[in-house]
Amino acid sequence: MGQTAAVPNDLESWWMPFTANRQFKANPRLLVGAKDMHYTTHDGRQVIDGSAGLWCVNAGHCRQPIVDAIQKQAAEMDFAPTFQMGHPKAFEFAARLAHLAPGDLKHVFFANSGSEAVDTALKIALAYHRARGEGARTRLIGRERGYHGVGFGGISVGGIVSNRKVFGPMLAGVDHLPHTHSLKDMAFSKGLPDWGAHLADDLERIVALHDASTIAAVIVEPVAGSTGVLPPPKGYLQKLRQICDKHGILLIFDEVITGFGRTGTAFAAETFGVIPDLMTTAKGLTNAAVPAAAVFTRKHVFDAFMQGPEHMIELFHGYTYSAHALACAAGLATLDVYRDEGIFENAAALAPYWEDAAHSLKGLPHVIDIRNIGIMAAIELAPRENAPTKRGYEVFVKCFEQGLMARLTGDTIALSPPLILNKGHIDEIFGILGKVLKQVD
Ligand code: PXG
Ligand code: PLP
Numbered sequence: 001m002g003q004t005a006a007v008p009n010d011l012e013s014w015w016m017p018f019t020a021n022r023q024f025k026a027n028p029r030l031l032v033g034a035k036d037m038h039y040t041t042h043d044g045r046q047v048i049d050g051s052a053g054l055w056c057v058n059a060g061h062c063r064q065p066i067v068d069a070i071q072k073q074a075a076e077m078d079f080a081p082t083f084q085m086g087h088p089k090a091f092e093f094a095a096r097l098a099h100l101a102p103g104d105l106k107h108v109f110f111a112n113s114g115s116e117a118v119d120t121a122l123k124i125a126l127a128y129h130r131a132r133g134e135g136a137r138t139r140l141i142g143r144e145r146g147y148h149g150v151g152f153g154g155i156s157v158g159g160i161v162s163n164r165k166v167f168g169p170m171l172a173g174v175d176h177l178p179h180t181h182s183l184k185d186m187a188f189s190k191g192l193p194d195w196g197a198h199l200a201d202d203l204e205r206i207v208a209l210h211d212a213s214t215i216a217a218v219i220v221e222p223v224a225g226s227t228g229v230l231p232p233p234k235g236y237l238q239k240l241r242q243i244c245d246k247h248g249i250l251l252i253f254d255e256v257i258t259g260f261g262r263t264g265t266a267f268a269a270e271t272f273g274v275i276p277d278l279m280t281t282a283k284g285l286t287n288a289a290v291p292a293a294a295v296f297t298r299k300h301v302f303d304a305f306m307q308g309p310e311h312m313i314e315l316f317h318g319y320t321y322s323a324h325a326l327a328c329a330a331g332l333a334t335l336d337v338y339r340d341e342g343i344f345e346n347a348a349a350l351a352p353y354w355e356d357a358a359h360s361l362k363g364l365p366h367v368i369d370i371r372n373i374g375i376m377a378a379i380e381l382a383p384r385e386n387a388p389t390k391r392g393y394e395v396f397v398k399c400f401e402q403g404l405m406a407r408l409t410g411d412t413i414a415l416s417p418p419l420i421l422n423k424g425h426i427d428e429i430f431g432i433l434g435k436v437l438k439q440v441d
Pocket of ligand 2: 096097099100335336338339
């Protein structure tokens with residue numbers, strides 16, 4: 001069949017991701033431009049970007065050095081295969097990333113999205129144990145309320161019910177740690193909650209149940225993002241690290257959101273002083289200007305694969321677009337911007353001001369918790385009786401109408417603006433949200 005004529009202003013054809021399609025299309029919100037801290041809407045309004053797109057535009061929008069690098073690369077070499085071939089910028093980008101990463105996370109495998117990075121990390125974990133003669137280690141341990149993207153691997157170890165429940169049995173042999181949030185014990189904590197480190201001990205219970213010899217890896221977000229910003233209890237990640245070490249289990253940090261400055265250092269692993277065996281990143285890796293993801297692995301993980309005959313492929317895994325030339329060009333330019341402008345340092349310097357601004361909303365109508373770390377915050381609202389998510393949605397829409405793009409998850413408003421922000425932007429973001437909270441019943 002040939003092409004049929006396109007319908008002008010057709011909103012039907014695009015099946016939108018993670019969107020209430022019919023509700024949205026009845027009253028669409030369209031973005032047509034972006035620069036630094038702001039989006040431009042289709043009706044010409046400037047909206048401050050309180051969510052860095054989707055937690056990904058850490059250096060601000062349409063930054064000239066990144067734009068220039070992409071344009072130059074597109075004209076010079078658009079695509080190069082990376083299976084049994086290479087191109088210089090892929091090696092350069094990996095080396096720069098390895099230099100930036102903490103500890104001996106010195107090897108980098110490229111993918112194109114956080115979901116792919118998670119799939120990659122889980123597969124590396126399974127293959128690592130097998131390469132070392134421990135092929136019975138096949139179990140993967142995630143955590144309730146965890147978000148690890150939408151691939152079958154990611155939803156299997158993930159813990160967000162709506163992302164899982166209609167998709168069948170998923171991967172076999174997965175178990176979950178309890179999530180770390182308790183309103184009763186930690187509401188309105190500033191930064192890391194004092195309560196909750198003991199929840200890591202559940203890993204010992206899971207090990208006792210399944211036996212360590214069957215467990216390959218534990219995957220957690222150092223700060224759970226998508227579920228509504230849950231900073232780890234003090235000492236929790238250290239405990240997970242100790243228990244994993246004791247039992248020969250790999251620890252994977254999913255730093256798709258926390259990577260590239262969000263917590264005030266390059267990676268949350270550095271902020272919290274805990275080095276995982278594998279670390280997944282995406283989003284801020286290229287400032288989201290070209291889709292890309294990277295899995296970092298420690299030396300001992302990589303070395304386990306570099307055995308056997310040298311003509312053999314060590315890992316039967318990769319994507320057509322792994323280390324895409326445009327992504328590498330964008331990523332290198334992004335790292336320059338992060339370094340030259342001290343963007344992670346700016347995030348760290350503003351984190352206390354951000355914390356105070358977020359917690360200044362305490363006492364406003366319906367606010368039942370405020371959480372923060374680095375330049376991330378969540379304001380949790382009490383759900384309306386018999387109508388969960390409606391109050392949050394109304395706040396989100398009103399914010400957008402009044403000049404703030406925020407993120408919404410259930411009745412929780414999440415904020416994570418570009419890290420080039422200043423105090424004026426922080427005042428503006430929380431000013432609009434505070435005003436809106438007084439307008440919604
Ligand atoms: N892991 C983590 C920790 C993430 O936050 C992914 C994996 C998947 O990445 P991709 O690139 O496949 O989407 C993510 C993505 C939100 C929101 O506002 C969060 C994400 C994506 C979109 C929206 O909750 N996180
Ligand atoms: N910050 C970022 C974002 C970087 O990419 C790098 C290096 O790649 C550094 C800091 C470290 O810079 P230098 O090696 O010049 O100390």
